[in-house]
Amino acid sequence: MQRFETAKDAALALRPDVPVYCFRPEVLKADARQFMEAFPGETAYAVKTNGEPLVLETLSRAGVKTFDVASPGEFEAVRAVAPDAEMLYMHPIKAQSDIRLALERYGIRVLALDHEDEIAKILRIVRALDLDPGGITLFIRLQTKGHAAYELSKKFGAAPAHAVELLQRCHRIGFKVGLCFHVGSQIEDPETYERALASADWVRNRADVPLAGLDVGGGFPAEYGHDPRRRKREMPGLGEIMTRLRADIAEWGFSDMPLVAEPGRVVVARAFSLIVRVLLRKGRRLYINDGIWASLSDSWTGKITLPARFIPDPARTARTGNAETISAFRVCGATCDSVDILSRPFWLPETVDTGDWIEIGHIGAYSLSLRTRFNGFYPDTFVEVTTPFDAGERAEGFASLETMAD
Ligand SMILES: Cc1ncc(COP(=O)(O)O)c(C=O)c1O
Numbered sequence: 001m002q003r004f005e006t007a008k009d010a011a012l013a014l015r016p017d018v019p020v021y022c023f024r025p026e027v028l029k030a031d032a033r034q035f036m037e038a039f040p041g042e043t044a045y046a047v048k049t050n051g052e053p054l055v056l057e058t059l060s061r062a063g064v065k066t067f068d069v070a071s072p073g074e075f076e077a078v079r080a081v082a083p084d085a086e087m088l089y090m091h092p093i094k095a096q097s098d099i100r101l102a103l104e105r106y107g108i109r110v111l112a113l114d115h116e117d118e119i120a121k122i123l124r125i126v127r128a129l130d131l132d133p134g135g136i137t138l139f140i141r142l143q144t145k146g147h148a149a150y151e152l153s154k155k156f157g158a159a160p161a162h163a164v165e166l167l168q169r170c171h172r173i174g175f176k177v178g179l180c181f182h183v184g185s186q187i188e189d190p191e192t193y194e195r196a197l198a199s200a201d202w203v204r205n206r207a208d209v210p211l212a213g214l215d216v217g218g219g220f221p222a223e224y225g226h227d228p229r230r231r232k233r234e235m236p237g238l239g240e241i242m243t244r245l246r247a248d249i250a251e252w253g254f255s256d257m258p259l260v261a262e263p264g265r266v267v268v269a270r271a272f273s274l275i276v277r278v279l280l281r282k283g284r285r286l287y288i289n290d291g292i293w294a295s296l297s298d299s300w301t302g303k304i305t306l307p308a309r310f311i312p313d314p315a316r317t318a319r320t321g322n323a324e325t326i327s328a329f330r331v332c333g334a335t336c337d338s339v340d341i342l343s344r345p346f347w348l349p350e351t352v353d354t355g356d357w358i359e360i361g362h363i364g365a366y367s368l369s370l371r372t373r374f375n376g377f378y379p380d381t382f383v384e385v386t387t388p389f390d391a392g393e394r395a396e397g398f399a400s401l402e403t404m405a406d
Contacts, residue, residue, distance in 0.1 A: 193248060276357065325350045
């Protein structure tokens with residue numbers, strides 16, 4: 001893989017017409033280690049966030065030994081780069097054949113569920129393979145309430161009283177049992193973990209069965225840009241969220257049991273930026289060579305303002321507008337689909353034009369893993385970049401109000 005100091009160096013050297021992912025392995029290692037040092041339990045990286053072999057390999061080298069997986073494709077991806085890693089199968093609703101594969105071929109012994117029919121599926125395979133249920137831990141996924149870019153409890157999780165029944169039923173069969181939740185991805189309310197822990201405590205007290213562990217899921221927010229026209233939601237950094245989480249875990253009496261977290265976004269977001277090219281500027285619209293069906297769907301559905309850094313093409317000599325004035329540009333994707341327009345603008349100098357490049361920062365999470373081949377576009381070009389995105393020249397997505405035009 002070609003290596004550059006900055007994405008700007010890469011753009012000017014390669015003059016790419018296709019999107020280019022700028023991978024920063026040192027940033028990935030540092031962010032993974034920061035999480036592992038701060039979390040008082042096992043860190044299970046959520047493979048769905050970015051399951052590229054180079055990401056899994058780098059995480060494994062950084063000391064990640066446990067992975068949260070959701071499908072046979074993810075079991076295989078982890079096995080291929082980290083044969084000794086433990087896998088936790090935390091998808092609550094699984095195909096019967098995938099459960100068999102997990103237990104039989106991949107030796108997975110930790111699974112999640114939120115319904116009694118899932119217990120029946122797992123039990124069928126456990127009996128067919130003549131496994132001891134006592135060697136398997138089933139985590140009951142609890143619904144939670146809170147604000148996040150993605151609310152996951154609309155789709156998954158048992159209500160507290162139901163979770164009590166599920167815990168007791170699994171315990172009676174002879175499985176080890178634990179509790180898990182996922183407070184939603186990119187949380188917008190730091191109290192959300194405490195509410196989930198309070199609910200887990202309620203369930204534990206009612207169920208009155210020995211718990212083998214508590215899994216607090218993901219949700220830890222990554223830093224993105226912000227739209228200066230909107231009120232900035234003040235979110236504490238990871239350090240403060242972890243300090244609070246550790247205090248809440250102690251206060252609700254969960255410190256004495258094995259703890260797990262399944263972070264994705266906060267571990268991998270900063271490890272990639274993406275160089276895109278402006279295919280055409282039409283007034284305040286920029287048509288770029290990526291979009292919601294490629295690397296940018298997370299920002300579209302999650303209404304995330306991405307930090308964008310302008311890389312002007314030096315070959316363009318004539319420009320209009322004031323380079324010091326930062327404006328909002330609507331961003332249209334490369335496909336023929338008319339919904340392929342980002343839900344949040346890019347904030348860029350007024351002089352941006354056809355042929356220029358834009359470096360989109362903090363794009364490592366839910367970008368590569370969500371890209372499609374729609375319309376025949378499939379970004380797949382990688383370079384390595386050594387300077388962290390936030391350490392380079394000012395990114396306009398982080399710009400302050402004073403420099404903004406209306
Ligand atoms: C079960 C599970 N674990 C972990 C994650 C990772 O969450 P995040 O990227 O918010 O840390 C997700 C994300 O959807 C998930 O569904």
